[in-house]
Amino acid sequence: MIHSPYIRKPASVQRVMFNVLLALVPGIAAYVWQIGAGILVNIAIATLTAVAAEVIMLSLRKRPVMLAATDLSAVVTAWLVALAFPPIVPWWLTVLAVLVAIVAVKHLYGGLGQNPFNPAMAAYCTMIVAYPALMSQWPAAGTVDFATQLHLILGGARELDAVTGATALDALRTGLRANGSVATLLQSNTYGAVGGRGWEWIAAGYLLGGLFLLASRTITWHLPTGFLVGLGVTSGIFWLIHPEQFASPLFHLASGGAMLAAFFIVTDPVSGATTPRGKLIFAAGVGLIAYLIRAFGAYPEGIAFGVLLMNICVPLIDMKTQPAVFGHRGGRQP
Amino acid sequence: MITRLFSFRGGVKPDAHKSESAHAPIAMAPMPERLIVPLRQSTRATARCIVQVGDLVLKGQRIGEPEGTLGTAVHAPTSGKVIEFGLHPLAHPSDLNTRCVVIEPDGADRWIERQVFDYHTASREQALAQLRDCGIVGLGGATFPSHVKLGRGTGIETLILNGAECEPWITCDDRLMRERARDILAGASILRDLIGARRLVIGIEDNKPEAIAAMQAAASNIDGETSVVAVPSLYPAGGEKQLIRVLTGIEIPYGKLGAEFGVQCFNVGTAHAVYRALAHGEPLLSRIVTLTGNVARAGNYEVLIGTPISHLLTLCGPKPDTDRTLMGGPMMGFALPRLDVPVVKGTNCIISASPALFPPPLPEQPCIRCGECARACPAELQPFELYWFSRAHNFGKAQEYNLFDCIECGCCSYVCPSHIPLVDYYRFAKSEIWAREREKSAADQARDRFEFRNFRQEREKEEKAAKLAAKAAETRAKLGDTPAPSTAAKADEDPKKALIAAALARAKAQKEAVQPRNTDQLSADTEAEIAEIDARRIKASLEDPAASGNPPSPDRSPESTP
Known part of the structure; x- marks a missing residue:
């Protein structure tokens, strides 16, 4: 027997996931415009792998396949994997990463809603540890044409120096290690107005999509704000102390995966904190760890590690930040 | 006068569907062939039958004597003959039976001689007794005895009249306010005197402008500080605690009563019934019921208590594709397991449901912890956490996360993108906890009984020995x-x-x-x-x-x- 309520808002997991995919479109468009269409090939490879892996895992787990395979959650994971990876990684790396995300991180933990770790970020961390060289080859804007990108994706031979510029974060890091100063380094060809040349447009695209997610109430303001404040304030402190050694907060916010992370990565509801205060703490923690790794760690980008580390803390954060319920608050009486 | 409004967090805005029946003036429902009057007309109390099969009763004649502190009297809704006294199913999801008096109306609808009750001279106790004897209970749906609620003390600052009617489809209070605003205000005035309130605030959702206008016009005729306030239409604004919050800013926690915070809340229908009882000596024999949904003629009817639902449905004409009949609104109501059940004092609305109007829920998907439910929850709970705990039978943790603050308004289920019947999980968890508490208290009682038995046996042994000793002493004395x-x-x-x-x-x-x-x-x-x-x-x-x-x-x- 069906119980009340007898009416439902027209909402579904598909709708939520579709909104996320839709919000990624401006960023992807900027990507194609600035870097090249190779990313579309990667997205296609990742999507096909993800859906296939989802179907296989669901049937192995004897779960209703159609309903879960069409909920678009695997597609979101696939797109995030593709967007977080360099656009010229060979196809098998993408396939492997997506398999890690879907099979190991998602389904081995119980499928949608059960995974304690962000699948895309877990896949990123696995791959950067396993294939550090391939994961560090980021083409600068306009340096690699589509034919070359396709050639590389399909596993063609790599003449590393010819194809890779370094990312803004990478170049800065290497430059600083070689005793350069931030001001002089940022004048090089790698950089645009605020971040990596070309990449700052992509970041703007993600920001636009993120605003759509906020407007459509798919995400709340807490997570992006927490992350951006966490990253911005930490980098700001170091920048104020020693501007020659540390790049400005604006640079950090516009570089690497900061915007993608702020609106699409830390906002993963399944593996993130859920209470309003918890969301702020969780996202700020990711921002803080990301900055520390960027500035002092062994990797140019630290968001993925930040996310995984904070994923571990989620049960504690949620438990300790339970909001007061109606009438138990005290002090809200007039 | 301008009242500062507060807001409660959460809430949803489902389609109101008020226009289907809001235009229809209250009409008298025709007399059914027989009236099934349940003796259980208020929460947790069943009246004692004082008529016998074959008795002729008059309209308003008492047929059930109130029993217990929560008891209220039950009356014959019309004149006629008692043809049966026995168990009949009640309008309840459980489909359980209750004791009912079945009356065959004689068609004359002849009143018993009404005793004039002068509430101006009567004491507070007399007035409360009159309300009990007139069978006045809360008509908002909970059917809590009004005399008990009013008995919770005087010197309460604010009396709130609940005319919010936030559930979709229901328009009975709307029509009552439009058509009988004067009686409602007169009742409110009496209620205010009974609890010694300084001010009267009437909250009505702003989607009922006609009702607000009618109530404002009537409010200008009564003394004292009275304000009719349009509250934003946001389900569940008509929930007692939510309305109190909106109108006064006061939050009443779970397990606490408004009276402790200087505020009491009555439904507009209750105020009307109170007026009829105290000013005219009329017991509560009928109420307004909205008939709507997938019907040919939606409307609002004054219906005698005990009228079978099936009889009412002939008035509105459900369309052929009707598959269920709901009692109450779609957010908190329930599907009637059968239609031969009678209208009771809490019946505010009968909705004929079709798959087109109330589509079957989509298949349940896994919870993705999106938090949509937490944003919709007017009790400010974390519904998805309660869901995980209830699902895992981790009832202790569910209670720790304030499961019992849940008012089962249905907002969380309404918004859930995974189509999880969240409220069902909470109902399940609550009933499991109650069952365990009952078991525990049964075990406690058994242990107490056992310990008392041991104590008694010991005591008897001592008493016997003492008796023998006394006898021995006696013998010795002899x-x-x-x-x-x-x-x-x-x-x-x-x-x-x-x-x-x-x-x-x-x-x-x-x-x-x-x-x-x-x-x-x-x-x-x-x-x-x-x-x-x-x-x-x-x-x-x-x-x-x-x-x-x-x-x-x-x-x-x-x-x-x-």
């Missing part, structure tokens, strides 16, 4: 063997020994009674020998021969030994 007061006290302490002593005393007495016969035939030598032995015995027992007037005795009663 024998003239008066023990010293100190020994008597000792006897109480050690009844067993007293018992032995008494037996020995008896044996000795017997022996003595027999002895002389034996001694008659004894030689002087033997007598002398006996006397010597006796003397030795006395000496050995260190008994002072002077203490006993009797001949030397071998009675070595323990109490006499040092």
Whole structure:
């Protein structure tokens, strides 16, 4: 027997996931415009792998396949994997990463809603540890044409120096290690107005999509704000102390995966904190760890590690930040 | 006057669907062939039947006597003949039976002589008793006895009248306010006097402008600080705690009553019934019911309590594709398991449901912890956490996360993108917790009973012993063997020994009674020998021969030994 309520808002997991995919479109468009269409090939490879892996895992787990395979959650994971990876990684790396995300991180933990770790970020961390060289080859804007990108994706031979510029974060890091100063380094060809040349447009695209997610109430303001404040304030402190050694907060916010992370990565509801205060703490923690790794760690980008580390803390954060319920608050009486 | 409004967090805005029936003036529902009047008309109380099958009853005649503190009287809704007294199913999801008086109307609808009740001169207690005897209960749906609610004290600052009617489809309060605003305000005025409130605030959702206008016009005719306030249409603004919050800013926590915070809230229909009862001596015999949904003629009817739902449905004409009939609104109502059940005092709306209007829920998907439910929850709970805990049978944790603050308004289920029937999980968890508490209290009772039994057996044993000791003492007294007061006290302490002593005393007495016969035939030598032995015995027992007037005795009663 069906119980009340007898009416439902027209909402579904598909709708939520579709909104996320839709919000990624401006960023992807900027990507194609600035870097090249190779990313579309990667997205296609990742999507096909993800859906296939989802179907296989669901049937192995004897779960209703159609309903879960069409909920678009695997597609979101696939797109995030593709967007977080360099656009010229060979196809098998993408396939492997997506398999890690879907099979190991998602389904081995119980499928949608059960995974304690962000699948895309877990896949990123696995791959950067396993294939550090391939994961560090980021083409600068306009340096690699589509034919070359396709050639590389399909596993063609790599003449590393010819194809890779370094990312803004990478170049800065290497430059600083070689005793350069931030001001002089940022004048090089790698950089645009605020971040990596070309990449700052992509970041703007993600920001636009993120605003759509906020407007459509798919995400709340807490997570992006927490992350951006966490990253911005930490980098700001170091920048104020020693501007020659540390790049400005604006640079950090516009570089690497900061915007993608702020609106699409830390906002993963399944593996993130859920209470309003918890969301702020969780996202700020990711921002803080990301900055520390960027500035002092062994990797140019630290968001993925930040996310995984904070994923571990989620049960504690949620438990300790339970909001007061109606009438138990005290002090809200007039 | 301008009242500052507050807001509650959460809430949803489902399609109101008020226009289907809001235009239809209240019409009298035709008399059914028979009325099934349940004796259970208020929460947790069933009235005692005081009529018999075959009795002729008049409209308004009392047929059920209130029992218990939560009891209210039950009346015959019309004149006619009692044709049955027995169990009938009640309008409830459980489909359980309750005691009902079935009345066959005679068509005359003849009133019993109404006793005029002058509420101006009556004391508060008399007025409350009158409300109980008129069967007045909360008409918002909870059917809590009004006299009990009003009895919670006086000197309450604010009386709130709930005309929010936030559930979709329902328009009975809307029509009542439009058409009988004066009576409602008169009732509110009485209620205000009964609780000694300083001000009266009437909250109506702003999607009912006609009702607000009518109530404002009527409010200008009564004395005292009165304001009719349009509250934003946001389900569940008509929830008692939510409305109190919106109008006063006060939050009443779970388990607390408004009276403790200086505020009480009554439904507009209740205020109307209170007025009829106290000003006209009319018991609550009918209420307004909205008939709507997938019907040909949606409308609002004044319906006698006890009218079968099936009879009402002939008035609105459900369309052929109707698959269920809901009682109450779609957010908190329930599907009727059968249609021959009677209208009761809490029946505000009957909705004919079709798959087109109320589509079956989509298949359940996994919870993705999106938090949509938490944003919709007016109790500010974390519904998805409660869901995980309930699902895992982790009821302790669910209670820790304030499961019982859930008002089951349905907002979380309404917004859930995974189509999880969240409220069902909470109902399940709550009933499991109640069942466990019942089990625990049953076990506690059993243990208490067992412990009491042991205590009782012990006590009886002691009592028996004491009785025997007393008897022994009595026997001793009879024998003239008066023990010293100190020994008597000792006897109480050690009844067993007293018992032995008494037996020995008896044996000795017997022996003595027999002895002389034996001694008659004894030689002087033997007598002398006996006397010597006796003397030795006395000496050995260190008994002072002077203490006993009797001949030397071998009675070595323990109490006499040092």
